[in-house]
Amino acid sequence: xxxxxxxxxxxxxxxxxxxxxxxxxxxxxxxxxxxxxxxxxxxxxxxxxxxxxxxxxxxxxxxxxxxxxxxxxxxxxxxxxxxxxxxxxxxxxxxxxxxxxxxxxxxxxxxxxxxxxxxxxxxxxxxxxxxxxxxxxxxxxxxxx
Amino acid sequence: xxxxxxxxxxxxxxxxxxxxxxxxxxxxxxxxxxxxxxxxxxxxxxxxxxxxxxxxxxxxxxxxxxxxxxxxxxxxxxxxxxxxxxxxxxxxxxxxxxxxxxxxxxxxxxxxxxxxxxxxxxxxxxxxxxxxxxxxxxxxxxxxx
DNA sequence: CGCAAATAGTAAGTATAGCTATTAATTGCT
DNA sequence: AGCAATTAATAGCTATACTTACTATTTGCG
Numbered sequence: 001x002x003x004x005x006x007x008x009x010x011x012x013x014x015x016x017x018x019x020x021x022x023x024x025x026x027x028x029x030x031x032x033x034x035x036x037x038x039x040x041x042x043x044x045x046x047x048x049x050x051x052x053x054x055x056x057x058x059x060x061x062x063x064x065x066x067x068x069x070x071x072x073x074x075x076x077x078x079x080x081x082x083x084x085x086x087x088x089x090x091x092x093x094x095x096x097x098x099x100x101x102x103x104x105x106x107x108x109x110x111x112x113x114x115x116x117x118x119x120x121x122x123x124x125x126x127x128x129x130x131x132x133x134x135x136x137x138x139x140x141x142x143x144x145x
Numbered sequence: 146x147x148x149x150x151x152x153x154x155x156x157x158x159x160x161x162x163x164x165x166x167x168x169x170x171x172x173x174x175x176x177x178x179x180x181x182x183x184x185x186x187x188x189x190x191x192x193x194x195x196x197x198x199x200x201x202x203x204x205x206x207x208x209x210x211x212x213x214x215x216x217x218x219x220x221x222x223x224x225x226x227x228x229x230x231x232x233x234x235x236x237x238x239x240x241x242x243x244x245x246x247x248x249x250x251x252x253x254x255x256x257x258x259x260x261x262x263x264x265x266x267x268x269x270x271x272x273x274x275x276x277x278x279x280x281x282x283x284x285x286x287x288x289x290x
Numbered sequence: 291c292g293c294a295a296a297t298a299g300t301a302a303g304t305a306t307a308g309c310t311a312t313t314a315a316t317t318g319c320t
Numbered sequence: 321a322g323c324a325a326t327t328a329a330t331a332g333c334t335a336t337a338c339t340t341a342c343t344a345t346t347t348g349c350g
Contacts, residue, residue, distance in 0.1 A: 072305080
């Protein structure tokens with residue numbers, strides 16, 4: 001079990017806990033949204049009419065994955081997609097009224113649940129952890145093509 | 146982009162960087178091993194003859210996922226599986242000679258690559274980060290059924 | 291012993307997550 | 321204008337990751 005204390009393993013575990021806490025709270029809220037779907041909706045809300053590739057860039061995903069995510073958001077009726085007039089290759093994505101409603105409802109829940117992800121840490125430790133995480137990511141080149 | 150600074154998002158990004166660094170180095174080493182496959186091999190090497198459910202428990206995965214992982218390790222010839230004599234439901238898993246060879250070869254590479262995951266942090270920060278990550282995980286109940 | 295409960299593994303289904311390749315459209319350069 | 325390079329999206333492929341359901345065993349208990 002040499003792998004146990006390694007950074008990669010710890011980070012994977014944290015991610016596992018994170019997604020678990022997320023879906024737990026979504027379920028309690030009676031909504032079936034994944035972390036990625038939430039992140040995508042958040043990006044779309046902030047940039048209405050954004051194209052899929054830009055959504056992917058904003059939340060650091062690759063284009064292929066985002067396509068599927070937006071497919072499912074569209075099926076749920078949270079997002080609408082139409083061909084851009086400026087560039088007929090691109091799809092402009094927007095939240096529907098229902099999508100905006102859901103996002104407004106869910107944002108405070110998601111904000112609150114963040115603390116639970118790092119339950120084992122006290123406030124000061126949590127701040128330190130987040131500061132270091134931001135620093136570690138901020139100083140790295142984008143990993144997504 | 147309210148989601149950007151949130152713990153969940155940062156952790157997802159870190160995990161993304163982590164797996165990216167990992168596969169980069171595996172590719173350079175001429176091996177096609179994923180982080181999970183490595184973790185599984187490490188657990189199996191430490192507990193020869195372990196059953197699949199225990200492998201899953203050791204690295205915090207669920208049984209169904211581990212089944213597929215071990216399938217692929219078996220296909221690569223790194224792992225051998227046979228029905229336990231004590232419990233005919235269980236499969237005893239062991240590294241093959243080739244599997245042990247590969248693990249021996251890869252362990253130092255994997256150990257070395259851990260630092261690269263947290264490239265943006267200096268030594269002290271890296272230690273702090275890992276300590277807090279361990280604490281955050283250690284104090285949480287097992288998320289896997 | 292006999293049978294209900296628990297357990298190991300697999301199967302099927304959904305959702306990431308990323309890769310390469312392909313198609314369609316746009317841009318940049320000459 | 322003409323064409324190469326680029327770009328947006330999708331398709332197909334592989335590998336996680338977790339859920340519920342199912343089969344085969346084994347265990348625990350009366």
